[in-house]
Amino acid sequence: MQKLPLKIGLLGLGTVGSGVVKILQDNQESISIKVGRGVEVVKALVRNPDLPRAVNCDSFTLTTDARDIIDDPEIDIVVEVMGSIEPARSYIIESLKSGKNVVTANKDLLALHGRELLDAAKEAGKDLLFEASVAGGIPIVAALKHSLAGNQIKQLAGIINGTTNYILTAMADQGRDYADVLKEAQDLGYAEADPSSDVDGLDAARKLAILASIAFGSRVTIHDVFTEGISKISKVDLAYARELDCSVKLLALAQEDEERIEVRVHPAFIPNSHPLSSVKGVFNAVYVVGDAVGETMFYGRGAGSLPTGSAVVSDLMQVAHNLETYANGSLNCTCYRQLEIKPVSEFKSAYYVRLNVKDEPRVLASLAHMFAEAGISFASIIQKPKPGQEAEIVLVTHPCQEGQLQQAVEYLKVYSKVLDICNIIRVEGGQSWSGRD
Numbered sequence: 001m002q003k004l005p006l007k008i009g010l011l012g013l014g015t016v017g018s019g020v021v022k023i024l025q026d027n028q029e030s031i032s033i034k035v036g037r038g039v040e041v042v043k044a045l046v047r048n049p050d051l052p053r054a055v056n057c058d059s060f061t062l063t064t065d066a067r068d069i070i071d072d073p074e075i076d077i078v079v080e081v082m083g084s085i086e087p088a089r090s091y092i093i094e095s096l097k098s099g100k101n102v103v104t105a106n107k108d109l110l111a112l113h114g115r116e117l118l119d120a121a122k123e124a125g126k127d128l129l130f131e132a133s134v135a136g137g138i139p140i141v142a143a144l145k146h147s148l149a150g151n152q153i154k155q156l157a158g159i160i161n162g163t164t165n166y167i168l169t170a171m172a173d174q175g176r177d178y179a180d181v182l183k184e185a186q187d188l189g190y191a192e193a194d195p196s197s198d199v200d201g202l203d204a205a206r207k208l209a210i211l212a213s214i215a216f217g218s219r220v221t222i223h224d225v226f227t228e229g230i231s232k233i234s235k236v237d238l239a240y241a242r243e244l245d246c247s248v249k250l251l252a253l254a255q256e257d258e259e260r261i262e263v264r265v266h267p268a269f270i271p272n273s274h275p276l277s278s279v280k281g282v283f284n285a286v287y288v289v290g291d292a293v294g295e296t297m298f299y300g301r302g303a304g305s306l307p308t309g310s311a312v313v314s315d316l317m318q319v320a321h322n323l324e325t326y327a328n329g330s331l332n333c334t335c336y337r338q339l340e341i342k343p344v345s346e347f348k349s350a351y352y353v354r355l356n357v358k359d360e361p362r363v364l365a366s367l368a369h370m371f372a373e374a375g376i377s378f379a380s381i382i383q384k385p386k387p388g389q390e391a392e393i394v395l396v397t398h399p400c401q402e403g404q405l406q407q408a409v410e411y412l413k414v415y416s417k418v419l420d421i422c423n424i425i426r427v428e429g430g431q432s433w434s435g436r437d
Contacts, residue, residue, distance in 0.1 A: 005038030006320055009069035009100075011091055012082030013044045013062070016105050016132065018054040019309025020079060020316075025056065031313070035320040043069050045082070054305070070094050077319050079312060080104040081132075089113055096124040101328055103315040105132035105308060111206035111222040114213065118333035125329040127322055129315035134207040135160050135284045137307030138300040139314065144214045144288070145334060151290030153215040155255040157428070160207045162282035162302045163191045163198035164230050164250040168267075169280045172238045172247065178231065190282060200229035201265040204252045211286070212254040212263050218339040220254075220263055226344050228266035237354065237423055240394055241269055244352075244380070247277040251428055262342040267425050269352055274429040345403035350379065350427035352396050355412070356420040359391040363417045367395065370411035376400045390419065396427065 010017050021041055024031065032038045041060045049062040069075060070091065078095040080102060082088050088106055095102050102121070104110070110117065110133050121128035131141045135158070159165050163185055170181045182199065185191035197203045205225040212220040230250050241248050251268040254261065270277045275297050279285040284302030289295050301307040322328045357363050368378065380396040412418050
């Protein structure tokens with residue numbers, strides 16, 4: 001006897017929702033074979049049913065009332081792709097309580113209310129899957145939950161915001177200014193009219209909170225993630241990066257140290273020998289180190305209608321398999337520990353420090369003394385003359401704690417020969433600044 005199709009209700013029919021519909025329509029036959037029954041959208045929540053759509057909507061109903069989906073007893077799975085915190089949070093909880101499994105792409109919501117939502121799914125005995133919330137079409141959530149589950153994850157580092165990676169790539173490859181490339185990214189649709197979520201690092205921080213929670217089995221929220229954006233990066237810094245055989249990336253980094261979790265998002269010099277340095281344009285990548293598997297890297301498109309829709313559909317198919325085996329709700333929250341978040345002052349990395357100074361004798365010796373007082377030594381020093389009686393100095397330190405670096409910065413601020421602290425950027429990806437072990 002042929003089984004009835006699984007019925008899907010979409011909360012949202014924008015970029016991602018349209019991608020989900022297109023994939024289900026285009027790949028209907030193969031998906032049905034793999035799942036063992038059909039999977040079809042029957043209703044979609046929209047603001048205005050009369051607007052033109054990117055996909056054919058003739059086979060399902062458009063509604064402006066979420067209750068038409070949440071309260072429909074025939075709908076098996078609710079897909080939330082509307083974004084924002086509310087009413088998405090309430091809709092997901094109500095859907096779970098009404099006996100529906102839920103798939104979401106909402107990183108903002110999960111990074112803030114993940115525990116609440118996963119607890120609601122557990123109580124309801126239903127699935128809450130969220131592969132599409134991080135890195136678009138890259139299957140990193142499933143990899144951490146399943147494929148790498150036998151490992152103790154040592155480190156997770158990623159380029160997980162395509163907008164900032166596009167900006168930094170164009171600045172580096174074309175020698176252009178930040179403001180110019182940001183405007184281009186907005187014109188191309190890679191950046192929003194208000195780009196702050198991307199360029200200030202908040203988007204990447206939300207995604208990192210989700211990944212770190214899974215990787216280390218302990219709840220991490222957006223508030224735990226140290227976050228710094230890319231707006232201070234100049235083409236001068238990128239030129240020095242080339243000179244040092246490095247690339248500059250907005251890096252999302254999580255690692256466990258003595259049963260504490262370190263989570264941070266910030267620009268970083270990465271040696272060109274590191275695999276993340278080759279990730280360019282709008283592409284994303286997540287680099288994971290496990291105690292058994294060693295180094296792995298997951299690469300692909302981090303956003304877009306079809307890549308993100310692909311992740312949603314993969315979750316839909318997993319829910320369908322779970323329905324067949326009566327396994328819904330068996331693997332939602334994977335947090336089984338309560339680890340402390342490591343304080344920023346104890347973060348450890350090398351640093352690139354670019355200064356404008358008076359071009360006078362003993363200035364460099366005085367700088368070396370100040371850093372030595374903070375317990376910091378130099379791996380490299382570059383000095384270049386400037387017009388007038390000035391010089392530009394770049395100091396690349398050996399790894400030290402953030403607290404030590406801040407102590408050195410306080411010395412610099414009161415030293416009369418330092419005219420400007422132009423920029424300070426962390427250097428990651430190896431035991432030394434050059435990436436050589």
